Amino acid sequence: YEGGVVRMRSGDGFRAANQEIAAPGVGKHHALEGNVPGTSLAEVRRLIGPKDDGEVWISMDDKNIQLTIGTGGRHVVTAMLIQGTYPNLDNVIPTEFQASAVFNVADMLAEVRTAYELAKEGAGIVRFELLQDKVRITTKAEEIGAFETSVAAKTDGVAARFALNGHYVVELLQQVGVEVLMIRWAKDERPLVFETDGYHHALMPMRVLW
Secondary structure (H helix, E strand, C coil): CECCEEEEEEECCCEEEEEEEECCCCCCCCCCCCECCHHHHHHHHHHCCCCCCCCEEEEECCCEEEEEECCCCCEEEEEECECCCCCCHHHCCCCCCCEEEEEEHHHHHHHHHHHHHHHCCCCCEEEEEEECCEEEEEEEECCCEEEEEEEEEEEEECCEEEEEEHHHHHHHHHHCCCCEEEEEECCCCCCEEEEECCEEEEECCCCCCC
């Protein structure tokens, strides 16, 4: 973090995300960076409750990080930083795209969750098609059946189709915390990028026969 901005990045080989959050007063003296254990951030998220004012204070040196929840310091989480250099996600997340769709998150979540209930009987694959004014969602499972639905969307660019792990999509839509989200498609075999202000989440497509 530096210059009043906290930049967070994460990835696991199948998906990657980065987010920038304005934080006045952060990094006044010099920039700091470190690899924070995911379990520590999950604990911070668990501890934030309705009595907190939404503020998390960050203190960090070259070995440790301390996160204090709320101005009263109701909870404090301390963790050792993971040593090493984090991979450069700028090489993973595309910056040029041929198609996009803007959709309501709640509507998309409801349909993808239904599709995934069937898809998880197999490989968990959910297929998406960016068409005029909609996103078509399909899946199928051998010996069980098939599912097809559509979600209204503001689309732009060429018609595109791709397949994603339904579990990853459901998890993303459940946690993104916004009403409207954009998905952007670059080309076959390149990550799909879900984005909103300051946040980018890339998912690797799955190879399927259409």
